[in-house]
Amino acid sequence: MSWGFMRGSAWKFLQSARYNNTAYATPNMFFDEEQDSASAAADSTSAEDDLDSLVLFGLFRGNVVGLRYYTGVVNNNEMVALQREPNNPYDKNAVKVNNVNGEQVGHLKKELAAALAQIMDRNLVRIEGVVPYGAHNVFTMPVNLSFWGREENEQLVVGHMKKYGYKLEPVPKGLGRNALSKGAGSSTSLPAVQLTIEQLKTEFDKLFEDLKEDDKTQQLEPAKAVQTPLLTHQKQALAWMVSRENSQELPLFWEQRKDLYYNTLTNFAEKERPESVRGGILADDMGLGKTLSVIALILTNFHNGQPLPITEVQSRKQKTNTPQKSLTSDPNKRSRNKASQGQCSETRAMGSSQEATCARSKRPKRQNVKRDSDDSDEEWLPRKTKSSPACSLPSDDQFAMALSGATQGVKKISKKKIIDKTTVQSHSKCVQELRRATLIVCPLSVMSNWIDQFEQHVRPEVNLNIYVYYGPERSKDPKTLSQQDVVLTSYSTVTHDYANNSPLHKVKWLRVVLDEGHTIRNPNAQQTKAVHSLDALRRWVLTGTPIQNSLKDLWSILSFLKLKPFIDREWWHRTIQRPVTMGDKDGLRRLQTLIKSITLRRTKTTKVKGKLVLELPERKVYIQYIKLSxxxxxxxxxxxxxxxxxxxxxxxxxxxxxxxxxxxxxxxxxxxxxxxxxxxxxxxxxxxxxxxxxxxxxxxxxxxxxxxxxxxxxxxxxxxxxxxxxxxxxxxxxxxxxxxxxxxxxxxxxxxxxxxxxxxxxxxxxxxxCPEEEFETTAKKDQKWMSSSKLDALISALTEQRKKDPHVKSIIVSQFTSYLSLIESALGESGFMFTRLDGSMTQKKRTEAIQSFQSTRVDSPTIMLLSLKAGGVGLNLTAASRVFLMDPAWNPAAEEQCFDRCHRLGQTKEVIVTKFVVKDSVEENMLKIQSRKRELAAGAFGTNKPSGSEIKEARINEIRTLIDL
DNA sequence: ACCGCCGGGTGCC
DNA sequence: ACCGCCGGGTGCC
Structure with a gap:
């Protein structure tokens, strides 16, 4: 078969057949109308993928029939979803009508369905319904349909409908047709105040910034198991997260009216109380301690609002179960991992007592409540705690007091009360009582950071089981996982797991935390789906950049948080995304309220009590002149x-x-x-x-x-x-x-x-x-090793510093990678632990180098050799507080950027930069050029780019200065 | 469904 | 009686 043959409708058929499982009902086969060029354009791009560029073609009042056969009900003005049902045995054109909960309400009348089926299947049009009067209909009900599509398909759709005898009503005045081109408004609410593109953009940028100054100022002391003292803003994060996890409030946009719960956006109502969103987005800037906040959360809100107690008797170190070879090359760690695997038997014992809880909860309620609350403590405290209650109780009481300050609406909560409440609440679902483990999903590159931070922040005597679910040796037994306190895994493992029906998706997690949560922003990615399908009561997304490109990115996160009704993309789009992109002020307000209610974000400019959350320590730059031998x-x-x-x-x-x-x-x-x-x-x-x-x-x-x-x-x-x-x-x-x-x-x-x-x-x-990696070291191998004046100066500075404080870390920067190699030899001779980062390294090696350097472990390297241009602006080397710049750069900005790799959020020490400059040399002349460039950059902002001749002139002058001519 | 439609019963007034 | 009309049966797709 030639490609020429394939190019026509056959190709189109194959393509749509690929996306449509029902090959025989593929729309093209029945679409016997004019196959003009306009329709071809729509075939390739799904209208789903680019919902923002759709325009409103027109409106039509249709009918929903067969109500009596289905359980789904709708209220007046409730939104409904239309769904093609090509496999319906009675009519291949069938179009189902579902309510917001996804329950079927009925079908579109068959004549109308016959007209719609083909254009719906070919993605020429997207049809949305609102039932104007739906409350008391028994057999049929009207539905207001709005037709949306890409502008170029409008005529085709309108003509098609006309052919079937349906005339679309024009869009009423004041109702937006286009995003931001004409009036605006959603299809449910009438003309709203509209924003210009600029206003919208500003509002959008401000979306997360506005969150900074608000009422999330309650603080909560962490459980005693956390040995690192929290900073004020971290205690605020903890209070906010704990209160969200224990919240009994109705989620946003839901109201209780009599015995029904109404969603104010879709007008959907149901008897069952919508689940509170026990989680949210922690969107603090990098360096503010999101990881620490989450560790504190895990330990402080460990079970039934209680912290994980410290077990005094236990002298064992905190456990890190790693089924694979250790991530780092540290031999100590590896042996500790091995040792900890024997630990599993203890957790298993605990698991069986949890099952006992489940069985008991089926007994008569009255008895049960009391018993459960009493037993609950026994089950969830490590065994040894029972023998030394004096140890755990004070911290519990302290917690209860702290909690009473943090939980809204409840004045004074005794420990007992919390437990009773939760137990009664979840009584119907005794499964929930079994949930213990927190799953942390992160990019592989930060997994070892989590391990480090757990080791650093959790008191060693605390009996916390951590399991690293990664690598070929990982346990495939869901039970093993559900008995852990913390399971760490990577996004790729979750995705792989999802496709292979492995244990991660079988466990009922107490809590799932997504680190770098913006990685799930593509709604169609397998990874996103894999993460969405994890089963957890409490859900958190950590990210420094909650919105990267557009509002679209938010959906995946909201859906992960199980925020009703946004779990389904259609409702998110109809109630928030489209109104907002069309400039609807109400839509924007809704979005703002929504974000505000579920997000905590602080940046480097956020203030707590008038003081910056994190004040960057000072940075001092010294020039040390070198005299050559x-x-x-x-x-x-x-x-x-x-x-x-x-x-x-x-x-x-x-x-x-x-x-x-x-x-x-x-x-x-x-x-x-x-x-x-x-x-x-x-x-x-x-x-x-x-x-x-x-x-x-x-x-x-x-x-x-x-x-x-x-x-x-x-x-x-x-x-x-x-x-x-x-x-x-x-x-x-x-x-x-x-x-x-x-x-x-x-x-x-x-x-x-x-x-x-x-x-x-x-x-x-x-x-x-230039051939990329040519790294024959220019320094000859056969040359006998020797030092140099500058190298001597460096080593003596480092040695002196080590004498003062052996833990201080330094970055050594040069533009010459071969120089870095020479420095390596010198460092080795003087017994310094170092690592290296330059352009020749693979991404994997780079991350390794960065991680080992950033690690707080005592045996981690104290020196990072860095080539000036290695790594992007994002390179974070805050572990270092000293910078040695071995040779000046042409461009002062490149130097600055380099200093900022450690002088940035997360830096706690004063940063001291030393620039080595050889006296009376080309280097000193380079400093002159640098200061000239600085003046230029500061003064001539906005003036025209220099012309070609000006550049040449400047170059020649530079050379003259450099060589002293 | 207090509808429409179908199809059988029926047939002056 | 190859119609009209009546009234019962019936009812999404």
């Missing part, structure tokens, strides 16, 4: 003299820029000599350039030279965009630019593009990318 000075001066001669000649000839590569090579050599003589590769021989070879050979040499310049780690800039090089490429004339920049130049100057720096002819096909 006589020998180093001799080499430096000889290279400098040679370089000055060559570059001086270029200046006289006016050919500095055409020989830019040579110039840079000289400068790099000088900068390297300031650091360590061994950095200078012997292949740097400026005389080779002078020798005339064939044009091909010459170019080859130039290109090799610039490659050396690039791979030596210097921070070269693109002369076109003035930013750091993005995909560096080399021209035939040996000038280096960002690939996108120079390609644009070549494109716009077609066909005679010239190099912006030297005006030689340039062609796209001659551009050469």
């Amino acid at each position: 006589t020998e180093e000075q001799r080499i430096y001066e000889s290279v400098q003299t040679e370089g000055k001669t060559i570059i001086g000649r270029y200046f006289r000839e006016g050919t500095v820029l055409t020989h830019y590569a040579d110039v840079l090579a000289v400068l790099v050599r000088l900068r390297q000599l300031c650091c360590h003589p061994h950095l200078v590769s012997s292949s740097f021989s400026s005389t080779s350039l002078a020798a005339r070879s064939t044009p091909e050979e010459l170019r080859e040499k130039l290109v090799n030279k610039i490659k050396l310049v690039l791979s030596s780690g210097s921070d070269e800039e693109c002369a076109i965009c003035l930013e750091s090089l993005n995909i560096p490429v080399i021209t035939r004339c040996a000038h280096v630019f960002c690939k996108p920049c120079i390609c644009q130049v070549i494109h716009s100057e077609k066909p005679n593009a010239k190099c912006p720096l030297c005006r030689s002819e340039i062609h796209v096909e001659h551009l050469l990318e």
Whole structure:
């Protein structure tokens, strides 16, 4: 079969058949109408995927029939969902009508269904229903249908309906047709105040920021099991989270009227009380201690509003059950993991007594309540606590008192009362009594951080079982998992588990916590579905960035929180997302209320009692001048003299820029000599350039030279965009630019593009990318190891610091990766523990390096060797409070960014930066250029970009300054 | 469903 | 009687 044959309707058929399980009822087969181009456009993109760009085609009053056959009921003005039912044995065109709870109410009348089936199946239209009068109908009821779709399909849909004898009513005035183009309003409420795009955008940006200054100021002392003292804002987080988990309040947008519960958004009502949302979104900025807050929550609201007590007798360390080989290479940890696996027998015993609770709860209620509350303590406290009640009780009482301050509406709660209430409440579902374990789902990269933090913050004598559910050895037994206190796992494991019917989804969790919760924002991703289907009473989402792109991202999170009625995307979309994107002020207000009620967010600018949540400690930058040794000075001066001669000649000839590569090579050599003589590769021989070879050979040499310049780690800039090089490429004339920049130049100057720096002819096909990882260390292996003046200065600074405080961590930064290697040797000699991060490392190695450095363990490395450009802005190295910048960068901003990797939220110590600069050298001249650039950046904001000639002028002047000419 | 529709019974007034 | 009309049976898709 040729592709040409496939391209027509057959292809379309295959495509829709793929997405539609009922192959024989695939709409295309019955869609015998004009298959014009407009309809083809809609086939490929599902209208579901881009709900925001839909317009309202028109309205129609239809009928719902067959009410008496179904249990679903609707109220006046209640929203209903329309669902195609292509497998209905009586009518392949059938369209089901469901209420907000997903219960079937009836069907659309068959004639109408016949008209709708095809256009619905082909995603040409999305139809929404509101029943204007639904309360007392027995056999049929009216339904107001609104037709939504992509603008280009409007005529097709309207024409199609007309053909079946249905004329869509035009959209009434004041009701929005388009997002933000005309009036606005939802299909249920009439014209609302509309916002402009700008207003909407501002409101949207403010959505999470507004949460900062509100009433979530209650504080709660954590359980004694938490050994780290909480900061004020963390106690606030704890109070808020505990009160949300124990909340008996109706969820937002629900009202009780007589014996029914009404949803005010959809007008849906039901007898059963909607579950409180026992959880929410903790959206604190990075560094505010979300992890600690959650650990405190787990220990403080451990069971029935009670903390996990400390068992005095137990001297055993806290347990970390790891079924796989330890995540870190730490041998201590590995042995501890092994030892802890024997621990399981104890938890199993506890599990069987939980079953006993379940059986008992079927007894007559009266007796039961009391017994349960009494027994409950026994079951949930580790056995040994019983023998030493003196230990656990004071902390419980303290907790009860603290809780009375934090729980709304209840004045004074005794411990007993809480338990009675909960027991009665969940009596019907005795299963809930079995729930013990908290599941923490996080990206694999932060899993070891959780383990570290548990070890750091939980008192060692506390008997807390943690199981790391990861790796091939993990237990497939749900019971093992449900008997843990904490199970840690990764998103990919949850996803894999979901597809393979493994235990994670069988356990009834007490609590599920999603770390970096924004990772589930794609509603169609398997991962999202896997996470949504976890069974838990309490649900939390931790994220620093709750909304990344649009409102759409929120749905997955809200659905995970089991926030009725938003679990189903349709109701979220109809009641919040669309009204908001259409600029409806009421919709926005609803969204704001919603977010406010379930989110706690503090940022670095949030204030508690007028003081910033976290005040960044000071940062001090010192320059330490280095004097070269006589020998180093001799080499430096000889290279400098040679370089000055060559570059001086270029200046006289006016050919500095055409020989830019040579110039840079000289400068790099000088900068390297300031650091360590061994950095200078012997292949740097400026005389080779002078020798005339064939044009091909010459170019080859130039290109090799610039490659050396690039791979030596210097921070070269693109002369076109003035930013750091993005995909560096080399021209035939040996000038280096960002690939996108120079390609644009070549494109716009077609066909005679010239190099912006030297005006030689340039062609796209001659551009050469620098081969990514060329890491022959320029420092020769056969050279005998020696130190350098700067290296000596570094080591003595580090040694002195270690004497003062051996736990202080440092970052050592250089642009030359080979220098980092030399430093490694020196560090090793002096017995420093270090790790390294540079551009050549795989993502996996990078995360490993970052984690081991950030770890608080006593045996973690105290030094991080960092290449200047390694890692993005996000790189977080707050474990360090000292920075040693071994060589100045061209661009002061690059240095600043580097300092900020440790001087950022989460830093608790004063940060001291030391810049090593060799006196009377190219480095000192670089400082002059830096301060010039700083002035430029500060003063000339908003002025035009410098022209080509200005750039050239500036470059030439820079070179003059650098080489002292 | 106090409808519409179907189909059998029926047939001057 | 190949109609009209009556009234019972019946009822989503």
